[in-house]
Structure formats: structure tokens, C-alpha cells
Amino acid sequence: MPFVTKNPAHYLKALAEESVEALHIGLFFSRSISEQQAIDLIKLAKAIQQSTRSIRCLWLRFKDGDESIRAALQAFGNELVGAASIQSLVIEGKAGTAEIACLAGFFRKNQLRGLQLRRTDIDASSSSVLRPLFFGSDTLNVLDLSQNSKLGDAFVKDLLTSLSEGETSIETLSIGECDIDAADENDEIERISGSSVELIAGYVSRSKSLSSLTLRLLNLDDIGIGELANVLKRKDCNMRRLDLAGNFGNNGIKILAEALKTNQSIKTITLGCHKNLNDVGAQALLRVVDPFSNTTNANKKAEWDDVKKSNHSLQSVYILDRPAVTVSDELVTKLRSISSLQPHETFQTKTWHHIEKNIADISHMGVDNKYVPEVLSFVQKQGELNGLFETIRSSNSLKIFENPSPERARLSDQMDRIQKENAILKRLLKAERERSQSLREENYSVRKTVEMKFGKKCSSWNSCKQLWLEVVDLIKEPVW
Numbered sequence: 001m002p003f004v005t006k007n008p009a010h011y012l013k014a015l016a017e018e019s020v021e022a023l024h025i026g027l028f029f030s031r032s033i034s035e036q037q038a039i040d041l042i043k044l045a046k047a048i049q050q051s052t053r054s055i056r057c058l059w060l061r062f063k064d065g066d067e068s069i070r071a072a073l074q075a076f077g078n079e080l081v082g083a084a085s086i087q088s089l090v091i092e093g094k095a096g097t098a099e100i101a102c103l104a105g106f107f108r109k110n111q112l113r114g115l116q117l118r119r120t121d122i123d124a125s126s127s128s129v130l131r132p133l134f135f136g137s138d139t140l141n142v143l144d145l146s147q148n149s150k151l152g153d154a155f156v157k158d159l160l161t162s163l164s165e166g167e168t169s170i171e172t173l174s175i176g177e178c179d180i181d182a183a184d185e186n187d188e189i190e191r192i193s194g195s196s197v198e199l200i201a202g203y204v205s206r207s208k209s210l211s212s213l214t215l216r217l218l219n220l221d222d223i224g225i226g227e228l229a230n231v232l233k234r235k236d237c238n239m240r241r242l243d244l245a246g247n248f249g250n251n252g253i254k255i256l257a258e259a260l261k262t263n264q265s266i267k268t269i270t271l272g273c274h275k276n277l278n279d280v281g282a283q284a285l286l287r288v289v290d291p292f293s294n295t296t297n298a299n300k301k302a303e304w305d306d307v308k309k310s311n312h313s314l315q316s317v318y319i320l321d322r323p324a325v326t327v328s329d330e331l332v333t334k335l336r337s338i339s340s341l342q343p344h345e346t347f348q349t350k351t352w353h354h355i356e357k358n359i360a361d362i363s364h365m366g367v368d369n370k371y372v373p374e375v376l377s378f379v380q381k382q383g384e385l386n387g388l389f390e391t392i393r394s395s396n397s398l399k400i401f402e403n404p405s406p407e408r409a410r411l412s413d414q415m416d417r418i419q420k421e422n423a424i425l426k427r428l429l430k431a432e433r434e435r436s437q438s439l440r441e442e443n444y445s446v447r448k449t450v451e452m453k454f455g456k457k458c459s460s461w462n463s464c465k466q467l468w469l470e471v472v473d474l475i476k477e478p479v480w
Contacts, residue, residue, distance in 0.1 A: 002024065002026050002057075002059050003024070003026050004026035004027060004028040004059060004061050005026060005027065005028060006027070006028050006029075006030070006033075006037065007037070007040070008027060008037060008040040008041045008043070008044040009040040009043070009044070011023070011025050011044060011047070012040075012043060012044065012047050014053070015044075015047040015048065015050075015051040015053060016047070016051070017053070018052065019053055020053075021053070022053065022054045022055065022056035022087070023053050023054070023055050023056065024055075024056055024057050024059070025044075025048075025055055025057070025058050025059065026057075026059040026061070027041075027058075027059070027060050027061070028061045028063075029060065029061065029062050029063070029065050029069045029073070030062075030063040030064060030065060031063075031064060031065065031066065031069075032065070032066050032068045032069060033065075033068050033069050033072045037072070038068070038071070038072035038075065041072050041073075041075065041076045042075050042076060042079055044076070045075075045076050045077075045079030045080050045083075046079055048080065048083055048085060048086065049079065049080070049082075049083055049085075051085065053085065054085045054087060055083075055085050055086045055087060056087050056088065057087065057088045057089075057090060058086050058088070058089050058090070059090045059092070060089070060090065060091050060092070060095070061092045061093050062091070062092070062093040062094045062095040062099060062120075063093050063094055064094055065094070065099075070098055070099060070102055073099060073102040073103070074102040076102070077102045077103040077104070077105055077106050078105055080103070080105070080106040080110075081105040081106050081108070081109050082109045082110070083106065083110065083111075084110070084111040085111075086110065086111070086112060087111075087112070087113050087114065088112060088113055088114035088115070088116070088142070089112055089114070089115050089116070090116040090118065091116070091117050091118075091120060092116075092117075092118045092119055092120065093119060093120065094120075094121060095117075095120045095121065095122070096120065096121035096122060096123070096126070096150075097121075097122065097123065097125045097126045097129065100122060100126050100129045100130065101129050104129050104132075107129065107130060107132050107133040108132040108133075110133070110139075111139050112133070112137070112139060112140055113139050113140060113141055113142060114140070114141070114142035114143075114144070115133065115140065115142070115143055115144070116142075116143075116144035116146070117144070117145050117148065118144065118146050118147055118148070119146075119147045119148065119149075119178060120148055121148075121149065121150055122148060122150065122151070122155070123150040123151065123152060123154075123155055123190070124152055124154035124155045124158065126155065127154075127155055127158035127159065127162075130159075130162075131158070131162050134159060134162035134163050134166060134168060135162045135163075135165065135166035135168070136166035136167065136168065137166065137168050140168055140169075140170065141169055141170055141171040141172065141209070142170070142171065142172045143163075143170055143172070143173050143174070144172070144174040144214075145159075145174060145175050145176065146174050146175075146176040146214070146216070147176050147177070147178040147216075148176070148177065148178060149177065149178050149179075149188070149189045149190065150189070150190045151175070151177070151190065151192060152190040152191075152192065153192060153193050153195065153196045156175065156192055156196045156199065156200065157196065157199060160199055160200065160202075160203045163203065164203060164206060169208075169209040170207065170209060170210055171209050171210060171211050171212065172210075172211070172212040173210060173212070173213055173214070174213075174214035174215075174243075175192070175200065175214070175215055175216075175217070176214065176215070176216035176217065176245075177189060177191060177192065177216065177217055177218060180216055180217065180218045180245060180246070180274070181272075181274075181322070191217070191218050191219055192217050192219060193219050194219050194220075194221060194223060194224055197215070197217065197219065197220055197223075197224035197227060197228075198224070198227050200215065201224075201227035201228050201230070201231055204228070204231050204239070205230075205231045205234065208238070209238075210238065210239065211238055211239060211240045211241065212239070212240060212241040212242075212243075213239060213241070213242055213243070214243040214244075215228075215243070215244055215245070215246070216243070216244075216245040216246070216272065217245075217246050218246060218247060218274075219246065219247065220244060220245070220246025220247060220248065221246060221247045221248050221252070222248050222251045222252040222255065224246065224248070225244070225246075225248050225252035225253075225255050225256055226252075226255050228242075228244075228256075228259075229255050229256055229258065229259035230259070232256075232259040232260065232263045232266065233259045233262050233263065235262075235264075237263060237264075237265055238265055239263075239265055239266055240265055240266060240267050240268070241266075241267065241268045241269075242266060242268070242269045242270070243269075243270040244269075244270070244271055244272070245270075245271070245272030245273075245274075245320070246272070246273075246274065247274050247275060248273055248274070248275055249273050249274075249275030249276045249277045249281065249324060250275075250276060250277055250278065250280050250281035250284075251275075252273075252275070253271070253273070253277060253281035253282075253284060253285060254281060254284045256269075256285075257281075257284040257285050257287070257288050260285070260288045260289075260311050260314060261288055261309065261310075261311060263311065263313070263314075264311075264312075264313050264343070265313060266311075266313060266314055267313060267314060267315045267316070268314075268315060268316050268317075268318075269314070269316070269317045269318070270317075270318040270320065271317065271318065271319050271320065272320040272322060273319075273320075273322055273324060273325055274322060274324055275324055276324050276326070277319070277322075277324060277325045277326070277327060278325075278326045278327060279326075279327055279328055279331055281327075282319065282327045282328075282331040282332070282335065283331065285317055285335060286331065286334060286335060288310065288311045288314070289310055289311045289312075289314050289338050289339075290310070290334070290338070291303060291306035291307045291309075291310045291350065291354075292350075292353065292354075294306055299364075300354075300357070300358045300364055301364040303354060304354055304364060304365055307347075307350045307351060307354050310350065312339075312343040312344070312346040312347045312350075313343045313346075314338055314339075315338055315339050315340060316335070316336055316337065316338055317335040317336065317338065318335075318336060319332055319335065348378070348382075351378075352378075352379075352382040352383070355379065355382075355383075356382075356383060359383075
């Protein structure tokens with residue numbers, strides 16, 4: 001619980017200090033306010049305007065105030081117009097349109113990043129006061145309307161219209177009714193209907209900035225879950241956090257699980273179900289993220305298909321304890337700790353788990369030859385050398401290890417042609433060698449003839465000349 005005080009002067013000294021540390025200012029308004037407190041409230045507003053310190057949060061809590069409080073608040077609001085140091089504003093308690101209107105000037109000119117209206121009495125009549133803040137704010141990105149009792153359909157419609165037309169870049173949106181856990185037919189709370197849930201889903205689908213949505217509405221039923229599920233199925237969905245509580249159970253959870261099969265952005269989901277939710281619904285969620293929990297898989301190819309199709313971005317699903325929730329502790333624990341890794345790392349973990357189970361034969365994974373080196377590198381990284389050797393030795397796993405290889409099969413025609421050319425060259429070479437041998441034999445025969453006729457030595461030049469001419473004539477004779 002944040003610190004709040006009825007004494008505005010409590011913060012004057014801190015605002016006068018030179019410091020880079022942001023301040024929290026909490027004020028409590030109850031019954032009536034004295035003249036001195038009203039004066040100090042104006043001094044506080046002026047000090048906020050003049051101070052170099054930023055105000056992380058201005059927290060205003062109300063409880064059964066009279067006209068003196070509204071008059072002092074009006075003067076306080078007038079002095080705050082244009083205050084750029086206030087980062088967020090929280091209004092809590094018995095504050096309705098009259099109290100909100102006292103800050104109308106500030107709502108028209110500010111640098112708020114966040115606005116929280118909690119447990120208040122704001123209703124459709126407050127829309128006109130808040131519209132300048134919702135319409136076209138350059139800085140507002142967090143809007144929390146939690147646990148309010150009089151919002152109703154008209155307020156929600158005006159709110160969404162202002163945010164859409166003003167193109168306000170809301171990143172976090174929370175809309176909630178009070179006491180939805182203990183609601184009965186006789187409560188005086190103005191409930192938000194299913195038609196407004198449909199409007200909210202439409203706004204979420206159009207928003208390019210929204211990443212966190214909290215809806216805690218009694219009339220958020222299976223149909224409303226279906227409207228939101230249609231948004232989650234979209235490829236351009238940027239939602240990272242979803243917090244839903246309402247009148248839905250197993251059927252709504254199954255609808256949500258179906259949408260999560262294609263969603264690639266959601267990381268955290270919180271569910272508060274007021275209808276029956278048991279292991280059937282929880283298992284439907286678990287199968288989306290854990291392909292190995294599906295006991296109906298007939299073979300390893302079906303399991304590999306489930307691995308590829310499973311959700312890799314979802315990290316946690318929190319199921320709140322409600323009277324209608326009977327999910328086993330084991331499933332609750334598994335859903336809370338799905339993963340702490342980034343999506344690509346989660347997919348790698350699932351892939352290795354599947355390969356490790358089927359390392360004797362991973363041919364069903366249909367690995368293209370050009371990716372085989374990457375697969376082997378991945379296996380070595382995850383399973384070290386043992387895993388690498390098991391993969392290489394496995395039967396029918398990788399075609400790169402087959403004989404003939406795909407590369408040789410692709411070049412078989414060219415290799416056949418080269419082999420034929422080599423055979424022809426071998427025959428020509430053999431014939432040439434035989435001819436050379438024949439010539440050597442004939443030359444030897446000629447030399448023997450000459451030696452027999454003339455002897456080994458020539459006695460005169462004429463005799464040598466005659467011998468040479470006879471040798472030339474012998475050489476000229478055909479040898480074929």
C-alpha cells in the first residue's frame with residue numbers, strides 16, 4: 001500500500017531539493033479539508049511546477065469527501081495545468097465525475113505516461129472529462145481501469161472511440177469490474193455486457209501498439225473468449241501478456257488453446273475461470289506448447305509434426321484458484337513453468353528432445369541434404385560427440401552417407417563418358433606399345449645383317465658410306 005497523507009506540506013521540502021531521484025506523492029482526501037490544507041495544496045501544485053525533480057506517481061485517494069475537498073481539488077488542478085514532471089496519476093476510492101472534473105484542465109495539458117482509475121465511481125458522465133486525455137495523447141501508454149463499479153457499456157464505447165480516433169498509442173490496457181468473484185443478481189454494479197467485450201476485441205485487433213490486455217468482467221464468457229481468440233490468430237498480433245477473468249471454463253479454454261496454436265507473440269497468460277475448469281481444459285493448453293504430452297501420437301512422424309506446429313513463444317500460464325477450478329497440481333505446475341527461453345531456443349530444445357528419442361533413425365524428419373552439416377553441428381552441440389556418432393551410424397538417417405552418394409548419381413553420365421574415353425585411350429596406347437616393340441625387333445635384325453656382311457668395323461670411308469646407304473634403303477622399306 002503506497003504512503004498517502006492529508007498534509008500536502010509534507011512534500012514541499014523534498015520538491016525544493018536538487019536531486020535526480022523521482023518522487024512519489026500520495027494525498028488522502030476524506031470528510032473535509034481545512035483552509036490551511038487547501039493553501040498547502042496550492043503550494044504543493046506550484047512546487048511541482050517549479051521543481052526540477054520528476055514525479056513518478058501522483059496518488060490521490062478519496063473517501064467520503066464534501067464540497068470543501070472538491071473546491072480545494074479544483075484549485076489544485078488549475079495550478080497543475082501543463083505540469084510535465086508528473087509521469088503517472090492514480091485516482092482511487094470514492095471519486096466520481098465531480099472529482100474528476102476538478103482536474104479537467106490538467107487532463108487537457110500534461111505529459112502523463114500512465115493513468116490508473118481504481119475502485120472509483122466513474123461512469124458514462126466522466127467520458128467527456130477524460131476524452132481530452134484519451135484523444136491524441138503523445139505520451140499516454142498505460143491505462144488501468146481496474147475494479148470499478150459503474151463503468152458500463154456507454155463508458156467503454158466512448159473510451160474506445162476516443163482512443164481509436166485519437167490514435168493514442170496505448171501499450172497496456174486494463175478494464176475490470178469489482179467483486180466479480182462474489183457477484184450476485186442483486187448487486188448494484190453496472191456490468192459491462194458481452195457486446196462491449198466484442199468492441200474491446202475489435203479495438204485490440206486495430207491497435208498496433210497494445211501488448212498487454214487485462215479483462216476481468218463477469219460477462220466475459222465463451223463467446224467473448226472466441227472474439228479475443230480471433231484476434232490472437234492474426235499474424236500481426238503483438239499481444240505479449242493476457243489476463244482474463246470471467247464466466248468461462250473448459251469450452252472457452254479450448255477455444256483459446258486453438259488460437260494459441262498459430263499465435264507467435266503471447267508470453268504470459270493469467271486465467272480466472274468462474275465456470276468448470278478441470279484437467280480436460282488444462283491438457284488442451286499444455287498440448288499446444290508440449291508436443292510430448294500428446295499420448296495419441298501413433299508414430300514418431302506424427303510427434304515431429306506436433307513439434308513443428310507447437311507454440312514456442314508461450315512461457316507461462318497461470319490458473320487462478322477459484323471454486324470452479326479443479327485442475328490437478330501437476331498440470332498447474334507444468335503450465336506455470338513452460339519455458340524461460342526465447343522462441344527459437346525453445347524450438348531447439350523440443351527438436352533435440354525428439355531427435356534424442358529417435359536417434360537410431362531420423363529419416364522421418366525429411367532433412368534436405370544441404371542442411372545435413374547444420375543438423376550434425378546441432379546434434380554435436382546438444383548431445384556432444386556421442387550424439388553425433390549415433391546419428392552418423394543410424395540406419396536410413398542421412399542420405400549423404402549412402403553409396404553411391406547423391407552427388408555421384410548426379411554426375412553418373414559424365415563419369416560413364418569419361419570411362420569410355422579412358423578405355424579407347426588404353427587401347428591406342430597398347431597398340432602403340434606393340435608397334436614400338438616391332439620396330440625395335442626390326443632394327444635389331446638390320447644391325448645383325450650389317451654386322452654379318454661387313455663386320456663390326458669399317459676399313460674405309462667408302463665402305464662406311466656404302467653401309468649407310470644400305471641401312472637407309474632398309475629403313476625405307478614398309479614394315480606393315
